[in-house]
Amino acid sequence: MTEARLSTGTRLPTGLSGQVLACSLTFAGLAGISLTGLSLLSFYNNRAADLEDKRLVLSHTEQLVSQIPELKRRYQERRASASSTHSLLSGQSDSEAAANLVQTVQALATQHQIEISSQETLPPHAVGHFRAISIRIALTGNWPAFVALLGDIDHAEPRLLVEDLEIQRARAVTETTRGHGSAVDATLSITGFRADLGTPAHTAPTH
Structure with missing residues (x-):
């Protein structure tokens, strides 16, 4: 078998053995190149x-940002129109809201033949995005009518809350309680409650 010599004296196989070795080295090189290419492609x-x-993500963020003015506008519209809801x-x-509250309560009391002896407008205050408007009233009536009044207040529109309730036997007889x-x-x-539209607070005069 003929053998080739390198300049360093190392002998390389020739013939069939040399061809096999050359093919092996070629395939190994191609495999290495392929793996490198696949790694780069994956990267x-x-x-x-x-x-x-x-x-x-950037596109979605830009869409959300672009919607902010419209969302603010809708919020302001709903907030402004809240006062018209029942x-x-x-x-x-x-x-104005306190005067309307007094009118509503007076109408309910008259309906049940209950006499309002005094009423006082309490200082309004903020509750979230709303203004709490309160009145303190003293009234006289027969018990069944009073219970019916409380029921109507509980189901009234606008929505009303009853607080600090004090009850005692009537001290004097009135036109509405005579015979009871x-x-x-x-x-x-x-x-x-009314919507807080940024209007300066003014209380209704006390009666």
Whole structure:
């Protein structure tokens, strides 16, 4: 078998053995190049996927930011129109809302033949995006009528809350309690709410 010599004196096989060795080295080189190429391709694909994800996130963020003015506008519209809903007192100021509250309570009391002896407007205060409008009233009536009044207040529109309720036997006979043995005197606070539209607070005059 003929053998080749390198300049360093190392002998390399020739003939069939040399061809096999050459093919093996060639395949090994190609495999190495292929693995390197696949690694680079995978790296670039992952990089491209990351960039696409970031682009989508940026696009969604820009869409959300662009919607902020419209969302603010809708919020302001709903807030401004809240005063027209049945759940809130009408009125552009605390004094107007308090006057409407007094009118509502007086109408309910008259309906049940209950006499209001005194009423006082309490200082309004903020509750979230609303203004709490309250009155303190003293009234006299027979017990069944008073119970019916409380029921109507509980189901009234606008929505009303009863607080600080005090009840005792009536001290004097009135036109509405004459002939009834279950007359009572009661004092209670009634609260309604109006939308806080930024109007300066003014209380209604005390009666």
